[in-house]
Amino acid sequence: MTIINIENLSVFLFGIVIGSFLNVCIGRIPLGESVVHPPSHCPKCKTQIPYYYNIPLLSYVWLGAKCGNCQQGISPRYFLVELLAGLIALALHARFGFSYTFVVSFIFAAALIVISFIDLDVRIVPDVISLPGIIVGLFFSIIGYFVFADAFQIIPTPLSSLIGILVGGGFLLVTAWIYEKITGVDGMGGGDIKLLAMIGAFLGWPSIPVTLFIASVLGSVIGVGLMVATGAGRRLALPFAPFLCSGALIYLFYGEALIRFYLPPS
Numbered sequence: 001m002t003i004i005n006i007e008n009l010s011v012f013l014f015g016i017v018i019g020s021f022l023n024v025c026i027g028r029i030p031l032g033e034s035v036v037h038p039p040s041h042c043p044k045c046k047t048q049i050p051y052y053y054n055i056p057l058l059s060y061v062w063l064g065a066k067c068g069n070c071q072q073g074i075s076p077r078y079f080l081v082e083l084l085a086g087l088i089a090l091a092l093h094a095r096f097g098f099s100y101t102f103v104v105s106f107i108f109a110a111a112l113i114v115i116s117f118i119d120l121d122v123r124i125v126p127d128v129i130s131l132p133g134i135i136v137g138l139f140f141s142i143i144g145y146f147v148f149a150d151a152f153q154i155i156p157t158p159l160s161s162l163i164g165i166l167v168g169g170g171f172l173l174v175t176a177w178i179y180e181k182i183t184g185v186d187g188m189g190g191g192d193i194k195l196l197a198m199i200g201a202f203l204g205w206p207s208i209p210v211t212l213f214i215a216s217v218l219g220s221v222i223g224v225g226l227m228v229a230t231g232a233g234r235r236l237a238l239p240f241a242p243f244l245c246s247g248a249l250i251y252l253f254y255g256e257a258l259i260r261f262y263l264p265p266s
């Protein structure tokens with residue numbers, strides 16, 4: 001089977017179109033604006049973007065990273081998010097095929113993309129995604145348990161999802177409390193706690209320690225790298241949500257293997 005075929009092309013196109021919508025969410029959710037109305041407009045000059053300038057990936061390249069109307073620069077984030085959504089759709093399809101697991105994990109990944117880029121942008125983990133995300137994750141696990149069997153053992157049982165919500169929310173709550181008591185600094189935001197509860201809802205409780213571990217390693221490596229590169233001090237505060245989201249995504253692909261490695265069935 002070749003990599004470039006109609007099926008993969010369709011999945012990639014589907015991914016970048018959704019990515020285009022995710023860009024709208026990333027731009028508008030922090031402002032409290034509707035994500036469906038009005039139609040896409042230039043963030044600088046507010047002109048409505050005609051459909052021929054609103055083609056995912058291509059328009060950005062074709063217009064030279066500038067608005068077709070006011071010629072002001074457009075953030076590379078638009079291109080990056082579309083590409084990322086396309087690639088993640090491809091990777092999930094390669095891993096899970098067209099299955100219930102694919103649908104659930106793509107919705108989950110899309111939420112992680114929006115949360116990560118909003119946190120990078122404005123340092124907020126939006127409650128309007130993480131809180132409904134907790135309910136939706138639990139709901140998908142119930143549907144998975146009673147209706148669609150998950151052949152990949154990624155979607156947790158409702159019980160594991162429920163424990164995941166409690167462990168994800170509870171663990172960080174306790175850590176944040178201890179950290180604050182010791183250092184007097186408000187370390188981990190409440191938004192990260194709700195995000196980890198959402199991750200627990202979608203992936204089950206075993207995902208929590210794995211996600212936290214990967215996020216801490218990534219965060220330390222990139223944090224130290226940035227401190228060295230920029231000369232910033234120890235107080236360099238990185239948004240943590242993108243690391244938690246990366247950890248959850250890695251778990252989505254390799255979690256089953258990791259769990260089987262550490263917790264062999266007795």
Ligand SMILES: [Zn+2]
Nearest residue numbers: 042045067070
């Ligand atoms: Zn413009």
